Amino acid sequence: MKSISSMEPLFPTDSQAQLADLVVELTSCASHLAGKIPVRVQDGVGDLVRSMNCYYSNLxxxxxxxxxxxxxAMEEDYSSNVQRRTLQKEARAHIEVQQMIDSGQDLNADPASYEYIRWIHKEFCRRLPDDLLWVENPDTGESIEVIPGQFRDCDVIVGRHIPIPANELEKFMEKFHSVYARDRVPKSQYPIAIAAAHHRLLWIHPFADGNGRVARLVSHAMLLRSGVRSSLWSISRGLARTSGQYKTVLAGADAARKGDLDGRGALSASGLFEFVQYFLQTCINQVRFMESILQPEELLRRITLYANDEIDANRLSGGALALLKEAYLTGELARGDAAQLTGYQERRGRQILAELIQKGLLVSQGPRAPVRLGFPIDVVERWLPG
Structure with missing residues (x-):
């Protein structure tokens, strides 16, 4: 029987002031980012960030x-190539689950609870093609079925790490929840808890497959509840772009304690500190990256340059720029205002509006609803380079 103490320490014990400074910096810059973007434009950015999270988490x-x-894939336009189609369906599954989290349609439970974590796994895996729901035991060659939302029922080895035995998973997941639940952690320390929880969930490795993506979606849900608005930036982008360091610090936090100066738990206190420090700094870097490309004047300048180029090339109609500017500056515009904004007659104004909607440059919740700025793949490199 494995003791709960084998998972300790559950919080970093050293250099608390240094981590507290990172929390203050993250909270401040995330608040600044959210405050500079019109609320309805944030919805468009959120759609883009969901795709970023999906792309980088899968990467x-x-x-x-x-x-x-x-x-x-989000338009149900799947490739005829079986492998590409499978990956498209996997990507769509990730985006749909994050969309539920972002819109408050997720499970009404704390993200650190094993009920919530199993819910994420279930919702993600039940959308996957059948061939992605089987994994191979590297020792025996046996095929193991991945049951959506169910903890694994066999023991596994992940690289050099031997996760918790299957028959003890619920005990460890209950402890995980009791430590990292939102109402158990002071607000000022919650981002530290999110970072530590990210590692310890991967250390427990509760599922036969999908643990990495589930852990990143759990971190996303926890960050949303921390007040740093992670729908505007992608932690997965930062983890993927530093994947070597990500894997190194994960392994470092897996390590056993290195003598009397490395904490009092079974696992390395310095390893956990280095992972938490890396995770928080990565969050800050991603917020600052999004802040740099979403500078209001610069973004409007790039949208204007793009629209003028497209109008000159006869790929957009004259008057389109006026609608794009209005959608950006005010957050959304009523369909009936299109003619006045473009300077054309009613019918022509509606045609230009329809053209922008067809290209994904403007989007809405329905055929009569107001429209807001969209961020289709075709324009991302022009509008949001990097």
Whole structure:
């Protein structure tokens, strides 16, 4: 029987002031980012960030699904190539689950609870093609079925790490929840808890497959509840772009204690500190990256340059720029205002509006609803380079 103490320490014990400074910096810059973008434009950015999270989270797992294939999957336009179609469906599953989290349609439970974590796994895996629901035991060659939402029923080895025995998973997941639940952690320390929880969930490795993506979606849900608005930036982008360091610090936090100066738990206190520090700094870097490309004046300048180029090339109608500017500056515009804004007659104004909607440059919740700025793949490199 494995003791709960084998998972300790559950919080970093050293350099608390240094981590507290990172929390203050993250909270401040995330608040600043959210405050500079019109609320309805944030919805468009959120749609883009969901695709970014999906792309980079899958990339960490070695699945390189192209952004255009992801966009097509969301429109149910699947490739005739079996492998590409499988990856498209995997990407769509990830985006749909995150969309439920972002819109408050997720399970009404704390993200650190094993009920919530199983819910994420269930919702993700039940959307996957059958061939992605089988994994091979590397020792025996046996095929193991991945049951959506169910903890694994066999013991596993992950690289050099031997996770918790299957028959003790619920005990460890209950402890995990009792430590990292939102109402158990002071608000000022919650981002630290999110970072530590990310590692310890991967250390427990509760599922036969899908643990990495589930852990990143759980971190996303926890970050949303922390007040740093992670719908505007992608932690997975930062983890993927530093994947070597990500894997190194994960392994470092897996390590056993290195003597009397490395904490009092079974696991390395310095390893956990280094992972938490890396995770928080990665969050800050991603917020600052999005802040740099979403500078209001610069973004409007790039939208204007793009629209003028497209109008000159006869790929957009004259008057389109006025609608794009209005959608950006005010957050949304009523369909009936299109003619006045473009300076054309009613019918022509509606045609230009329809053209922008067809291209995904403007989007709405329905045929009569107001429209807001969209961020289709075709324009992302022009509007949001990097």
């Amino acid at each position: 960490i797992e070695g699945h390189n699904t192209k952004p255009r294939d992801i966009e097509r």
